Amino acid sequence: MANPLQALRDRMAEYHIDAYLIPTADFHGSEYVGDHFACRRYVSGFTGSAGTLLVFPHWAGLWTDGRYFLQAEAQLQGSGIRLMKMGQPGVPTIEGFLRSSLQPGQTLGFDGRCVDARTGRRYHQLTKQLGAKMNHERDLVGEIWPDRPPLSAQPAWLLEEAYAGLSREEKLRQVRGDLAAQGAEVLLLTTLEDIGWLLNLRGGDIACTPVVLAYLALTQEGCLLFAQGAAFSPEVLAALEADGVSLRPYEGIYDYARRLAQGQTVMLDTRRVSTTLLTSIPTGVTLRDRPNPTELRRAIKNPAEQANLRQAHLADGIALTRFMYWVKTQAGAPGLTELSAADQLEAFRRADPHYRQPSFDPILAAGDHSAVIHYSPTPASDRPIPAQGFLLADTGGHYDTGTTDCTRTYALGELTHQQKVCYTAVLQGNLALADAVFPAGCPGSVLDYAARQPLWARGLDFNHGTGHGVGYLLSVHEGPQSIRWRAAGGRETPLAPGMVTSNEPGVYFDGGYGIRLENLLLCVEKVFPTGDFLGFETLTLTPFDVDAILPEQLSPREKALLNAYHAQVYQAIAPHLPPQEAAWLETATRPL
Template sequence: MNTQSSTQGAVKERLAAVRQVMQQEGVSALLVPSADPHLSEYLPGYWQGREWLSGFHGSVGTLIVTADFAGLWVDSRYWEQAEKELAGSSIDLMKLQPGKPGALDWLAEQTPEAGVVAVDGEVMALASARQLEERLQARNARLLTTRDLLGQVWLERPSLPQSPVYQHLPPEATVSRSEKLEQLRAVMRERNADWHFIATLDDIAWLFNLRGSDVSYNPVFVAFALISTSQATLYVAPGKLDAALRQVLEADGIAVRDYADIHRGLSEVPAGSNLLLDPARVTRGLIDSLPGDVRWVEGLNPTTLAKSKKSTEDLLHIRNAMEQDGAALCEFFAWLEAAQGRETITELTIDEQLSAARARRPGFVSLSFSTIAAFNANGAMPHYRATEASHSRIEGNGLLLIDSGGQYLGGTTDITRMVPVGTPSLEQKQDCTRVLKGVIALSAARFPRGILSPMLDAIARAPIWAGHVDYGHGTGHGVGYFMNVHEGPQVIAYQALAAPQTAMQAGMITSIEPGTYRPGHWGVRIENLVFNREAGRSEFGDFLEFETLTLCPIDTRCLLPELLSAQELGWLNGYHQQVRERLSPLLSGAALQWLHERTAALSI
């Protein structure tokens, strides 16, 4: 039996076991989100129940199981991958599209009268639970959040991660945890909150200047935090903090309790207190532990906005990390160019060589996400990942898409570049040039301070739309400071809600990554990280502009220069001049020669 058939068989057995438990419990539908109690993007194995039950390995997706139906909702980034992985599993691929019903909409419409929808409340956001519960009540149905049905059949469930926690120290940690706690408490006082509960791992790691490795690629650790105007408690599993670190935290007024004690800790919040929480970033199961007479002050976690605005001191370290990352990329690309045609290269080789180049750089800690090396048709899947069982050799003619990034003590990187293999076709070059025009259009834009970030999306899309082309994913996401590669609150995507918290502020770092995907043929994406900086003031208010942080040549062999305007050509040549000047001191030999060749000025 081949691997795919074996997986399909396992999925069918698991679905049958789940349906048996659902029947015993009187449950009409089981909702399995891709989530943990911290609503993380990347999940420790203990909470990867949706992947275990469905056999789909993408990082995002929502599974619904009923007695006679199973469906997985995913957005366009995962359609091709999901179609392959769900084939023969009896699970339907449900394509998420703007304006069309999602998983919760389906449940609200399809749950029978007086039916019961079950979900593990520990992993469902409070805001989502409220929304679904209200719609189910309209059908005289109800939401059950107190039972983990999946846990009853998942007998070989992985254990919780046990990696040690360590400090993020100066000089890279530019603000002490005591100062951050005081700033947080100042916001709590402004909002008339006595207590604040934080479940999101990046907020906790940033606030306490601590890091870990419990989640792949994100330097965070599994924990909760409960903070009052006079005390702070960190809930983390025993053994993850050594005695010396516990003493350091205690000296800063931070108590440490067992991770499993969080329900008790929430139940002990004093009666009549005002507790600040973000309903989109805490789960229903946790909040149910609060005493009924605790008043909720709902709003964005103050740390979410605070950590998104990098300081001038942070930026010094970030620029250095970008230089080290750019130098690693130059060494890798010089190797790749020399090796093509001389040795066997696969998508897996790309990952190995690029990861090794980054690991040689000072301050490197880990990758910031799983490297995407996708040749030709594989590039049409935005979140493709090569495996030992399925990958391509880099040979013949076409385009190689490489999306990668690193975690450094002084910053987080994320970059996508296109590499020509053999002779790319005219159509491939047209797509690359059109995507670059989108990158340049947004990179060169000026905009009012406070503009809601989803509104900027059309600037990057306009040159692509002009060719009757579009792409399904967002154009940009926020990026952390030695933290999660995907960080809010800003996001450049028309699909996102233009909420007040998405307002662009000075100091934010965001990706710009438009693309074009032709299923079965090739995919194109070019990505840089940019920094929001002051651009001056007029009678119309304060304006911001982008400083491009990423430093690596954009391979002009993939382009049709005659399709670039004089302004676009000037931007590209200016960018390449900056890349050459800043990376040359860090390189020598073949890598330096490659840098100079790939940053040569273009003319029409």
């Protein structure tokens, strides 16, 4: 990996750039990036889905979060790149490191198309304070990458109204109303999930996220979609045009921005639009920096989407339960590995006619691999699954009827007492969060305690959020809501009826094992004589592993919650299983 790093440093010297920043990002702020945008991976060799590389002439560091510490340590060995463990004592933020390292007169560089405008402003202010300069106009990695993959242009397709719940025409009308309410004439959208939701448009330009690379400009008079024409069939184009959506070249968004008229008012979200796009807008244009109105609308699933999601989770529950039976009976068999188990689970999902694709790369982790929070097996790391210890399976699917995400940790043999203590504590946190009742307006940070308290009581914790929002046949990780006690800066979005959020406490012991238990929760109204409160409906339908539970550790209330959930799972899933598997499920969901 020294060659790309040295080539980058040579190009930095050529342009008099003293520090170059490479985030994990595309032009749209997507969580996962296509091969064309894998610049950080190309230079560093680190393959995780989150991280930022900062390169100086004689020093380089990679910042990533707790999900990837073990993976990054292994992949950065010998690269000359130092791992900077985000959030750990003594580890500065990237901006803090730049403040202490960038000298007056030096230049910080990055590709402004891949850095959001709000972050770009902070870098601009930082360099100005330091007497340094900023250059966001150079894609240096693109200049040194000889065989860079092209931009993806997979076929675009339209989500039927029966699945979307609202027509494209109605969604455009609603968002135009939001635009008028803000006193703006133009809405600029660059987030692919927002564009996909608004137009009922889907595609295949990002792995595990069925979206189309595109920008969008909406006015009261029209809607311009900046995308690659090769991705659109005549039928899709005709349907879009019938609702007033006109296709323009993908790169044309910058010319459009430069031609915005002085005196116009443009609504955009500087957390989402890129530095390059924002700086393309003339200074005489008035900006309304607001969250995209589509963000909250797509987070709150409409009644049709909610009904569809229940069907998606039924189908997913059948696949997951069949997999649980299969892996617990096949553990230790010749040829059973993490990858072959992932293939079998995918086959179970593909039995449903509405299934489309995984919602993220499957995490099938045996033994100490389960301690790596986001481990995903590869041919190089694949290992047999023995009839002992834990197997952690974190997987999900995209269906026409919605998106799923579920984690189960299976006992494949005898467990130690401590393993059962930890499994039961994680389960207690999952049950407590699912049982929470709270007033409207409550943010996820308030609820996080419910999931962590059983672990905190034992001096344990987990280094990731407890819950993330989930899209509808879009991204499996969506905001604006979340459940985490370390809430991101700024005002939190309260949970609201119709939002789908994950519930995934866990515990991990490096070099030992990991446990995570995840269900998806639908926020619902709870009506009391004293007023309206909110709570959750659990969508996921597959058993927890009673072989890993210490019943004496559960309170009567916890036993009642677990037994009720397992009764629901059995009633829903058993009629769809072969007789032998249905009989096993009756035992697997037996009351404790």
